[in-house]
Amino acid sequence: MTLLDPALWTGKIFDGTWNTATAGTYDVVEPATGATLASLGQAGADDAARAAATAATAQRDWATRPYEERAAVLRRAGALFEQHAEQIQDWIVREAGSIPPKAELETHFAASLCYEAAALASHPQGLVLPSSQPRWSLARRRPAGVVSVIAPFNFPLILSMRSVAPALALGNAVLLKPDPRTAVCGGVAVARIFQEAGLPEGLLHLLPGGADVGAAVITAPEVRVVSFTGSTAAGRKIGETCGRLLKRAHLELGGNNALIVLPGADIAKAASAGAWGSFLHQGQICMTTGRHLVHHSVHDEYVDALADKADKLPVGDPATGHVALGPIIDQRQLAGIDALVRATVTAGARLAAGGTHEGLFYRPTVLAEVTPSMPAYAQEVFGPVAPVVPFGTVEEAIALAADSEYGLSLGILGDVGQAMRIADAIPTGLVHINDQTVNDEPVVPFGGLAASGNGSRFGGPDANIDAFTETQWVTMRGDIAPHPF
Structure with a gap:
């Protein structure tokens, strides 16, 4: 037996x-x-x-x-x-x-x-x-x-x-x-x-x-x-x-975790980290990267690289095929994800990748030209959705990242000195410098603040x-x- x-x-x-x-x-x-x-x-x-x-x-x-x-x-x-x-x-x-x-x-x-x-x-x-x-x-x-x-x-x-x-x-x-x-x-x-x-x-x-x-x-x-x-x-x-x-x-x-991409960051590596953070297990993770805050000097390049990765990721039944994303857990969850994406596009965001689904299989989605008031940015999506917002200064990045009721995980990619300064200024349970937001080990203290x-x-x-x-x-x-x- x-x-x-x-x-x-x-x-x-x-x-x-x-x-x-x-x-x-x-x-x-x-x-x-x-x-x-x-x-x-x-x-x-x-x-x-x-x-x-x-x-x-x-x-x-x-x-x-x-x-x-x-x-x-x-x-x-x-x-x-x-x-x-x-x-x-x-x-x-x-x-x-x-x-x-x-x-x-x-x-x-x-x-x-x-x-x-x-x-x-x-x-x-x-x-x-x-x-x-x-x-x-x-x-x-x-x-x-x-x-x-x-x-x-x-x-x-x-x-x-x-x-x-x-x-x-x-x-x-x-x-x-x-x-x-x-x-x-x-x-x-x-x-x-x-x-x-x-x-x-x-x-x-x-x-x-x-x-x-x-x-x-x-x-x-x-x-x-x-x-x-x-x-x-x-x-x-x-x-x-x-x-x-x-x-x-x-x-x-829950969480609505920010990934900050600083000027001078390696964009190929940053987009890979961002894709992993947003699309792993169909984005159904409390630590999922829900907000991509990208310096304006590398913003367009980052959006293009992230969208290219999203377009190339295979989606399907993980029991029968070699895929990167499986199904959303049920129809109710999928409907909520799709509604947030549609509302964000209606509010003026550009759909750079994804935004479609067959059955419970939702394509990894990248939203560009997003503003902080848009639904898929302001709310926890709990799905494979990556909203991208540009910033101009470190102070603006700190303000954007801290402007959330959640405080679970923060990722910062780029110069370590700047990243340390940013990390000290943002209330959050977890900080990962030069890594994305989804991290855990059996030996570490894990938990979030505020609504997290x-x-x-x-x-x-x-x-x-x-x-x-x-x-x-x-x-x-x-x-x-x-x-x-």
């Missing part, structure tokens, strides 16, 4: 074993062809409530297990991601519409996240503090308890695992709600890996479902931390709910320990303290 044999999980949800879902089943559809790939169990709010209660009980035991035991589970999970990479990649290609190299990145990243998380289990988790009293005073990190992870469709495996792995390693239990459109590669694969890795039952629950399940995994009284990756609109609602319930919310949200989220809540030991543990103050005296009462 293979890792992802549908006989194991068709019509079921996971709590350590596979059980029939109470809310029925739904079909997982391949966006490139419209074919039904699988039938998944659909969780309901009652399933989520039971999962939270079960997880809370299991977590108490898990937190007391020796760190070697938790680390060993994570190491085995990493090895299993490597062992079963091809099978999982096939699902990422077909279910998420990813090209094979992007699917390979996801499985490699997932394995790396497990290995990094394994080290968290034995990471120093305390401080010796000074005290004005004759006692020892300590601060130690304790597991938060039950963590809800709500993950999106675009990088379904990475964006589940970057919270699941460290949360488990640090002694927590996890409720995982993947996007229903990618719940096999972003959910079933995770559950099966940890099942085979020997994770004790009750610590990981897979709950594919709709808004009712999302609300349930947030409001369940046993849940102490909510880790959400998705739209800014949804993130605001989750943050409001968590604030009212006094829970911690780690929110990684509430800071670096993912990646690296410091961010992960902050995210998934609580700080407890402990004092110890040799004798019972004297008191005046």
